[in-house]
Amino acid sequence: MKKLDNIPKKEPFKAPDGYFDSFEDRLKTRIDAKKETQRTSLWQAVKPYFYFAAFFAAIVFLLKIGINQFTDKYNNESQNANIAQSESLYYEYEFISDDMIYDELTASVDSSDNELSDEAIAAYLSEEEIEYLLYE
Amino acid sequence: MFREENPDYAFHFLVKQYQERLYHVIRKILINHDDTDDILQESFIKIYQNLDNFREDSGLFSWMYRIAVNEALNFLRKQKRKYVFSAISYEDKLSQSLTADAYFDGDEAQAKLQRAILKLPHKQRLVFNMKYYDNMKYDEMAEILNTSKGALKASYHHAVKKIEKHLAPD
Numbered sequence: 435m436k437k438l439d440n441i442p443k444k445e446p447f448k449a450p451d452g453y454f455d456s457f458e459d460r461l462k463t464r465i466d467a468k469k470e471t472q473r474t475s476l477w478q479a480v481k482p483y484f485y486f487a488a489f490f491a492a493i494v495f496l497l498k499i500g501i502n503q504f505t506d507k508y509n510n511e512s513q514n515a516n517i518a519q520s521e522s523l524y525y526e527y528e529f530i531s532d533d534m535i536y537d538e539l540t541a542s543v544d545s546s547d548n549e550l551s552d553e554a555i556a557a558y559l560s561e562e563e564i565e566y567l568l569y570e
Numbered sequence: 571m572f573r574e575e576n577p578d579y580a581f582h583f584l585v586k587q588y589q590e591r592l593y594h595v596i597r598k599i600l601i602n603h604d605d606t607d608d609i610l611q612e613s614f615i616k617i618y619q620n621l622d623n624f625r626e627d628s629g630l631f632s633w634m635y636r637i638a639v640n641e642a643l644n645f646l647r648k649q650k651r652k653y654v655f656s657a658i659s660y661e662d663k664l665s666q667s668l669t670a671d672a673y674f675d676g677d678e679a680q681a682k683l684q685r686a687i688l689k690l691p692h693k694q695r696l697v698f699n700m701k702y703y704d705n706m707k708y709d710e711m712a713e714i715l716n717t718s719k720g721a722l723k724a725s726y727h728h729a730v731k732k733i734e735k736h737l738a739p740d
Contacts, residue, residue: 437737438683438730438733438734438737440679441679441737442680443702444675444676445594445675445703446598446675446680446684447594447597447601447603447671447675448675449590449603450673453593453607457585457589457611458582458586458589460611461585461611464611464615465618468615
């Protein structure tokens with residue numbers, strides 16, 4: 435006869451008394467704890483990415499503020515330069531009086547050049563054969 | 571099915587109905603009661619989490635059995651890794667603690683049989699327990715272990731041979 439057949443076939447192990455009565459309650463406690471851990475671990479898993487995204491957003495925000503301030507300053511400076519230039523032109527124009535304009539215009543024409551001598555007129559008229567006008 | 575209408579009640583039913591059978595399946599793999607308690611709870615948590623995914627084309631107990639066996643074998647593998655550099659193997663440690671276990675319910679012959687079973691490779695141990703203790707049919711075993719019936723028969727045959735060799739007086 436085989437040796438294995440000589441050994442009575444029965445469950446070789448037993449559970450402690452009352453083990454199965456309380457098993458479901460302990461199982462429920464563990465399931466609840468696991469759910470809580472999963473909620474926590476989900477946050478733990480997401481947390482680094484969340485912080486990284488927040489950090490990145492803060493960097494972008496600060497850069498945007500910096501760029502805006504720089505461009506505003508640059509725009510103001512160029513705008514101020516334009517205003518200053520136009521203002522200086524205005525002041526320049528303001529100091530030019532009407533007399534100065536008249537003087538400027540009349541100064542360009544030398545009056546001595548405009549006064550023709552009698553000899554020159556006589557010569558011109560004789561050339562044009564209209565010297566009779568000279569005696570009129 | 572009622573699990574869709576009241577999943578908590580369905581789970582409560584499963585626990586009450588199968589906790590004892592699954593306990594003994596796991597206990598025969600892990601030997602130690604505390605480890606068995608831990609893995610039984612983990613198995614039921616897996617069952618709870620995957621109840622919606624259970625396909626009714628396979629037997630409910632087969633499905634639960636497979637989850638329990640997978641959990642137990644994963645635990646066993648982890649424990650074995652801890653003993654890689656140890657002077658004794660994890661199975662030897664279990665073998666030594668067998669008769670000192672307050673919840674070992676057998677005589678010296680039973681203890682000797684358990685020590686012989688512990689010397690088997692995991693797969694053969696599992697096949698032997700399923701066939702010898704749980705009186706499972708090869709079809710059901712094939713479904714749970716995803717192995718052919720022929721391979722299971724051969725595995726059981728080898729396991730019995732090794733055990734009888736171990737049980738034979740010197």
